[in-house]
Amino acid sequence: MLTITNLTKYYKKNVAVNHFDVDIKKGHIYGFIGPNGAGKTTFFKMLAGLAIPSEGEIMVSTGEKFEKYKMKMSFMIEAPYLYEKMTAFENMKIIGGIKGESDDSVLLDYLKIVKLDQTGKKKVKDFSLGMKQRLGIACALVGNPEIIVLDEPMNGVDPEGIVILREILLSLVEKRNVTLMISSHILSELYNLSTDFIFIRNGNIVKKMTKDALDRLTSGVIEIGTDDVGVFDFLVQQYGVDNVTQKESYIYLTQDKKNPTEISKELIEKGFTFTGIREQSVELETYYMREIVGGSHE
Amino acid sequence: MSKLWRVERYRFFKDCMIWIAVAVMLSVLLFLSTEDPEMLIGDNTLEGTITSTLKLANIFIALVVCVAVAVYIGREFKQKTICYEVMRGYGMWRIGFIKTLTCGFINAILLQLAIWIYVTSMDGKTNLFSFGRWCLMFLILCHICTCVTLYVILFRDGGIGGCLAFVRFTLFSVMGIFISEIILPDFAQDIYMAFSPMSQWNVVINVRDSIPMIYLVGVPVSFLLEYTLLLVMVQLVSKKKDF
Incomplete structure (x- = not known):
């Protein structure tokens, strides 16, 4: 046009x-x-x-x-x-x-x-x-x-x-x-x-x-839905306390070495249960703050 | 352009500013007519009263027009509603022209009507001024009303445009007359006076004397010259200045 x-x-x-x-x-x-x-x-x-x-x-x-x-x-x-x-x-x-x-x-x-x-x-x-x-x-x-x-x-x-x-x-x-x-x-x-x-x-x-x-951009954060209390401690042990947060029934793991499939395989092998696991896409606000506003400080 | 004209007419007659201006003008005329004409022009006849009133009203006409137009058009710039016409793709000269049809010509008609009402209410007849004099009065009113409109549009501000227009039609005219008497030869002075709306008005309303030919030319020519010049300036400025 x-x-x-x-x-x-x-x-x-x-x-x-x-x-x-x-x-x-x-x-x-x-x-x-x-x-x-x-x-x-x-x-x-x-x-x-x-x-x-x-x-x-x-x-x-x-x-x-x-x-x-x-x-x-x-x-x-x-x-x-x-x-x-x-x-x-x-x-x-x-x-x-x-x-x-x-x-x-x-x-x-x-x-x-x-x-x-x-x-x-x-x-x-x-x-x-x-x-x-x-x-x-x-x-x-x-x-x-x-x-x-x-x-x-x-x-x-x-x-x-x-x-x-x-x-x-x-x-x-x-x-x-x-x-x-x-x-x-x-x-x-x-x-x-x-x-x-x-x-x-x-x-x-x-x-x-x-x-x-x-939408196709990924944030490097994996969201795991679980009520199993052991999952949080396990992930903290594996990836460090700074990279794991929990909010209600969801645990958020920040790392870029393994994909959700590999993480889920780890959890299953250890006998943990979870309802779902996915890689979070980037929210517009997050992308904007990181790429645009954050870039102004370079 | 017809759409713009239709919209402008609708807005003009919806706005109370013009009706206030006409009412103020009529009140001023009636108030001024109570002034002592014997003292002013040595003539206390009815004719003298009307003439002296209209002479005094010259400045008030300019003031009322400047204030009314400055508020009416100035509001469009302050509220930025004039941007709709610009965004629609109309050039500023076209916008200015349409606004002079309402704020200029229709305004002049209404002011002329106020003067006519005043004259007939005093005189009881309408033959104090000939048809030719009424036409010349109308042209002078058009000159003032349309050019005040264009001054406000040129400066894109009711306050600045209105003040400048008032200075131009009153102080500048009066000063110009004094200066021309000092520095200009007689024939040049006559030409200057014939092109000045203030002295044009005084000559046209003075029914005792006939109107010199130079004024018959000066009234329409001065109007067209200033109007065209201002319209061109409005268009040129719009090419350089953002909204």
Whole structure:
């Protein structure tokens, strides 16, 4: 859909975005992860036309000009931009109107999706942060965009709201094949949503990987489910007390010399019983802290 | 652009700021008409009262317009709602043009209406000013309203844009008249005055004297020149400055 090549943004001597190369494919959900100030928002702003790129280009696979293609994109960047002295519906009417949607019933449907259809004459300035966020997302949904860019859409949203948002976004991808580009600090949610991850640090793309690739990574930790009290002592004796921890009915063994099959064989030979044994995959948060944040101290 | 125009009209008429501005303008006119015209212009006829009121109202028109537009457009930059139009791919010159249709032209129509209501309420008739003078008054109001809008858009700030616009249409004009009297030859001074909205207004509302030809040219030309220049600057700045 979009090929972003060498996209760069300088602010005087600072490089906010350093030669980003990203391929955006239809129907994918791209999770952008990075610490504050990494360059995610600046990157999104360049896509939206709110920041002028210093270098680089964005090409559309259909051959049309990106400036024209932007009409098929929707953005919510930094925070929802709303008319504070107007109601939710009036905001939808204006923002929907800018995007070419003038049918009141359609605008109401979008408000129903985010559960803001009953706000009546309440002005946006009296909305909670979560309500404003949901209204911003409703505005982003208007116009049947092909690509939706959401910069930290879950900020201030309550757990129920997060679940609703996740369902809306997944349904958009599934039913309308919409492409999403999302940044968030709630890594667990980003993991549930995304098909691809792009890790950013200090204005650079550090790593790009698919969710499948992340799931295939192993952590070097073996999880053993057991109620046999002897297993813990045995493992401590074999591998050292620093490498064995227990939490309720699970023992976690950190080592990289033997695989789960070999460990299970050891336990069986010693007559220990256990309910299950597996190698833990890397959690997104663990990977991020180890590879991205940890890398900043090198 | 028609979508933008429809949305802008909807927002404009929903906002109470413009109605407050019109009400304030009408109140100012009625209040000023109680000032002693004999003292001001040596003429205590009804004609004199209306003319002196409208002369005094010149500065208030600029003030009311600057404040109203600065708040109305400035809010769009503060709340960043103007970003929706930019994200949609509309160029800043197009956005500026559409906003001048509401904050500029419609505003001018409403202010003209307030003045008309004032004149007919005082006069009981509408023939104090000829059709030509009403048209020129309208053009001067358009000049002020549209250019104030563009100043705010250019500086992307209601406070700075509004203040600068007020200085330009009041202090700058008055200072310019004094300076031109000192340094410019007569013919150049006449041209300068004919291109200054403040002196244009005073000439147009003065029904005792006919309007010199230079003002008939100066009113529309000065409006078009400043409007075009500001629109071009808005577009140029948008190519250099991020939101």
